[in-house]
Amino acid sequence: MDRLDNTVRPYAWGSTTAIPQLLGVEPTGEPQAEMWMGAHPGAPSRTDRGTLVDLIAAGPEKELGAATVAKFGPGLPFLLKLLAAGAPLSLQVHPDLAQAKEGYEEEERRGVPVDAPHRNYKDANHKPELICALTEFDGLCGFRDPNRTADLLAGLGVDSLKPYVDLLRAHPEEAALREVLTAVLTADREEMAHTVAATTAACARLGGDYAPYAVLAHHYPGDPGVIAAMLLNHVRLQPGEALYLGAGIPHAYLSGLGVEIMANSDNVLRCGLTPKHVDVPELLRIVRFEASDAGVLRPEASPDGEELYDTPIDEFRLSRYVLSEGGAPRDLTRPTLQILLCTAGTVRAGELELAPGRSVFVPAGEKAEVSGTGTLFRATVVA
Template identity: 80%
Template sequence: MDRLTNTIRPYAWGSTTAIPALLGVEPTGEPQAEMWMGAHPGAPSRLDRGAGETTLAAVIDADPEGELGAAAVAKFGPRLPFLLKILAAGAPLSLQVHPDLAQARAGFEDEERRGVPIDAGHRNYKDANHKPELICALTPFDGLCGFRPPAEAADLLEGLGVDSLKPYVDLLRAHPEEAALREVLTAVLTADRAEMAHTVAEAAAAAERLGGPYEAYAGLVHDYPGDPGVIAAMLLNHVRLQPGEAMFLGAGIPHAYLDGLGVELMANSDNVLRCGLTPKHVDVPELLKVVDFEPSAPGVLRPEGDGEEVYETPIDEFRLSRHVLAPGGAPRALPDATPQILLCTAGAPRVGELALAPGESVFVPAGEKTELSGTGTVFRATVVL
């Protein structure tokens, strides 16, 4: 097994304190948004097997079956199919959706055919993979997920008492649910920017004054003044996860993370279509092809099982579980049929002979037997065969 050295990404929305607090180091004063664990080419983990430091991606490329196992390579190809992260939101992330596998492949092939540079700001599809994801809270964690029922969204908008929102309120009450949400989101994202900026300012002032159900939305305008995503966000459910609770986000589900520290596990992709709360490119026509407009309550997941507590999802590319190791407990042998990344988030557990501190992680190749011991919390990321 290999202790991993991981890259921390300094996106502007990142917390300046949450990841340093987990790692037990002094903050730098700069935002630290995500720590990546895996073989994604954007920031692959690094390791040293005695011949100098290399990347996990290079190790897997050199011997896919030896590292991932023949069954995983046959099912997912010669790449680690998941990416594990620690995510620390100090400000809202962009309101976004992810394509399904067919949409990702078609979109990627189209942009490749048209010669859109992979690093272009208006590029929608960075790869040909889908990006379902799971976020598990380490601290209280606020997010937005899925559309509210249109009648509920209409009541929320109407309660702000902003005249320029009345046409959206009427649309939400006059059409079938999915058609209503599609029409309103389209109208919000394509409205005159100057007029929308005025609407957003009025809505944010009312939300701040009213509090209660508007509290989650009131702060958005401070980070994204005039952004139509502030109004679009009010069409979505607000959810607050408690530590240990998780939320699964499938293709087409609009979502945004607002605040908190969590463990995130996703398919190995970087495909994001943005709806707002961002200075980046928003491709409304392409977005509307991908968004799932069916209203849906955010499903809060709690781990199930004794010993290994599993967060059940409908995805084979990744599987997240948690081991909470109590003092005096017997060592726990781990299954060895699949590749796995083990991440410590609390305490002082051991993986085999390796001692881990919070924020440290190891890669265990398929076929390598190991066990957990000591005390603390370890998250296990692997695949489903």
């Protein structure tokens, strides 16, 4: 079992206080957005035996398990993070596996440099993800029913939103959502900036259900993504609740601290709320134009105390253990690799003591007995 030393990424949208507070260290004054736990080449976790990349490369089956390597190849299939949003992240979607392979191969064929700012596909993998709230956590997830969105927009009394209201009411669900998102993202930027300004003022004045969208416009004035975001469900997670983001589902995180896990990919198609490249035609190819509720997940408890966040993919499996004082040790040994992350209290994993924000890598089949008083997240795979 290896204690992990993890890198914190200082993205501009990060909270200056949430991750330091969890770790029990003084804030630096700079944003601290994500702490990465895994073998991503951009910031691999470090151990006393070398980086997690080095460990796995030297013995994939020993570290990951033979079944994991047979199913996913000789690399860690997921990336685990602490995510602390102090400002909204970009509005985005992720491709499915077939779309990612097709898009990656096409950009490779055209010779688009992998680090080019207009490149959409950095790899050939999909990027399903799960976010579990540690604090109250605000986000946008999935399209709202078009008629409800029409009512929401109409209630603002902004004349330039009326064409979108009419489209949402006049067409079947898929066509309505597609036409409105297309119209918003392809509108004249100067005219759209005026629409966003008028919408922002109305949202700020009315408050209530409109308040989150006023916050978006404060961070991204004039951005068409502010109007696009109003097509989506706003959701506020309570600690322990989660969201699963599958392929083609538009989403954005707005504020809060959570544990995030995702397939090991960098593929993102942006819809707005960003200065980065927005490829509208490719985005429209990837988005699933169907309304749904946000789909809040709550963990399913098993007799052994594991609380599982059930998702439909195999690259990751996230669960939680809430350990009580005086409770019997739990044997978490598995034939696949694990990363264990403490988020509250003090947990003992083997010979290692974990305070909040501390984590360990457990090689496949390695004895993993935990005890203590606190909350422990377990990340592994289905193999």
